[in-house]
Amino acid sequence: MVKLQKSIEKRNALIKATIELVNNSGFHATPMSKIAKMANVSPATIYLYFDNKQDLVNKTYLDVKAAYTKHAFATYHEEMSVEEGFEIIWKRIADFKLKEGENAMFLAQCDNTPMIDEHSKQEGIKHLQPLLDLWERGKKEGIIKPISDYLLYAYAINPLSFLVVNQKRGVFQLDEKNVLEAYEAAWNSIKK
């Protein structure tokens, strides 16, 4: 008996449509029917892949967050020095935010909005552990300021979200020069 399987492509198309439409209109202004149409399926089909609208957006968030952190740590090794490691990770993150603007936008909206379950948010954070470990090491070595990880993240990483959102709005353009300046600012803000 050949087991038919719900196509992974359909799931991906739904996730992709969700990201694009939520970016442009917001969660509640995006009807399931539009998501279905963009993914070329019937509205009813969505419910074969996700429990409901909330589940769809939660899963989308986790998918994107996973892709984000996977990209961030792809070239990082724990043997690297703190400074080198941070630069590697930071630039990968910047790379992600630049190349995957839609995904980055989506995360920004999720993180500043009550649209994602708190539980899923917690889940999404877990993937960041390597960066927190790196900072821990940096603090011990006296290279990174001994301050809360939230502060470090707020100054080292989060500004990229602001820049991406404004780039999407068309009022600001991120280019190679900008990125270098941004890295400088990020490092200056957290280095001891």
Add this chain to the structure above:
Amino acid sequence: MVKLQKSIEKRNALIKATIELVNNSGFHATPMSKIAKMANVSPATIYLYFDNKQDLVNKTYLDVKAAYTKHAFATYHEEMSVEEGFEIIWKRIADFKLKEGENAMFLAQCDNTPMIDEHSKQEGIKHLQPLLDLWERGKKEGIIKPISDYLLYAYAINPLSFLVVNQKRGVFQLDEKNVLEAYEAAWNSIKK
């Protein structure tokens, strides 16, 4: 269209209700009827003060943004040195974000979401001019890095939004010590 012959209090109550409800549920998940109830008026009354829901939220955004910048620049004078001026303004902003958490949350959601008209967003930025002027001066004097204002804002000011949002979520606590550390990080990231 003649508006607002009477109660400024009702208008304020509506603005306040909008902020609180949108903070907790998001724009589209907040029905006009709930806003009306919280403001102790009839749903129909809202339309005596605002054209429609979009207008209500736009006006709310502009109101809050105005209060925000008014607070930010209240003790600043153009005669101050760049460094002193920045510190004054930064600390007033931090003060606002701490004391007026609901308002700050609301701005963060507006700025990362398609819920506000682009026109109103543009309008809201204008009030920031004194800070941009200060930075201009700082660049000329060689005190501030000669980089885009968007980069400066991303690193000097925006991290506070991230911190406020996470404070509201209950996963992080801003206190006096934190604020000092944050100021340090902010200044280090933009000073030449």
Add this chain to the structure above:
Amino acid sequence: MVKLQKSIEKRNALIKATIELVNNSGFHATPMSKIAKMANVSPATIYLYFDNKQDLVNKTYLDVKAAYTKHAFATYHEEMSVEEGFEIIWKRIADFKLKEGENAMFLAQCDNTPMIDEHSKQEGIKHLQPLLDLWERGKKEGIIKPISDYLLYAYAINPLSFLVVNQKRGVFQLDEKNVLEAYEAAWNSIKK
């Protein structure tokens, strides 16, 4: 200030439409939109008068049950003898079932179906107390068989429901002669 009030007529029209449509199609085969149409209101209006579909049908059941028992006991007094009292009540019930066929049908469907909340069913039974009291008296006086009230009801009253349902189906006709025969059968089945 003149307080507008939700018109009792609209509520009644909704109840009436519910009875007729549920009689002809059953609870779940009757969409709210049809009920609205028959009552000449918008579907949304139903929700000003009832919490949801289940509430609508529960309230309809209780309304009809109340009308039913009110009619049943309208001419009965506790001073009557058991036999006379029973006859009075029985004939009033028969009268109701004959004249208010739609209502009677509706009750029959409710009582043989899981469409009504158990709580509402319990509520609906309370109105029958005078009949149970009469039977109690009859048992004490040795006029009524000393058997469960459920048995008494099953034989003295419930057969009328069967007859009404079949009359509605068009396969049987209740007339004055029939009713007298039915009363005879009812009385014979419960009298000692």
Add this chain to the structure above:
Amino acid sequence: MVKLQKSIEKRNALIKATIELVNNSGFHATPMSKIAKMANVSPATIYLYFDNKQDLVNKTYLDVKAAYTKHAFATYHEEMSVEEGFEIIWKRIADFKLKEGENAMFLAQCDNTPMIDEHSKQEGIKHLQPLLDLWERGKKEGIIKPISDYLLYAYAINPLSFLVVNQKRGVFQLDEKNVLEAYEAAWNSIKK
């Protein structure tokens, strides 16, 4: 339309599932998918055995009705006296309603609801002929009241449905003593 080349067991499982689910939730609140799940088949498989949902429930009704009457007349012979014959049949019916509560419940719901096609209802009645013949004989012999068969059925047989429904609801308990009392009431109501 060729049906049923194979498993009679699957058909029976579907019938059984239908009865149980419709008893607990009603016809329209019982999805085909649930019936399929309970019968351990795919939803599509149902359509190999039945034309559609309406056909499924009609056939279920006829199956149960046939089992009911088969049980009722199993020990009856036309040579019996009217009184003996009636008692035999009545007690077999009571036996069925007690032992096959689910089936009895199902019939009660079908008979008080528009969920079964009128055609199938007519079909279902035909099996009752031996009882009607017995009553005919009883009337001729002056033992049974010369009244409509519908009246006879309403008082002699139908009360058992009421009792079963209420037993299922848990508010009344049928036992051997009750059954005897019920038989007494039944016979008294129709005997001349």
Add this chain to the structure above:
DNA sequence: CATGAATGAGAGTTCATTCAT
């Protein structure tokens, strides 16, 4: 024969907005 995936049609319900008072 049997299936899991897919879907169009339609269900119940909500809500921004209007209107008679």
Add this chain to the structure above:
DNA sequence: CATGAATGAACTCTCATTCAT
């Protein structure tokens, strides 16, 4: 000025049924 009642439009979600395998 202010309102409660009313509603059309649109939402999320379900389900009987079909179809490729």
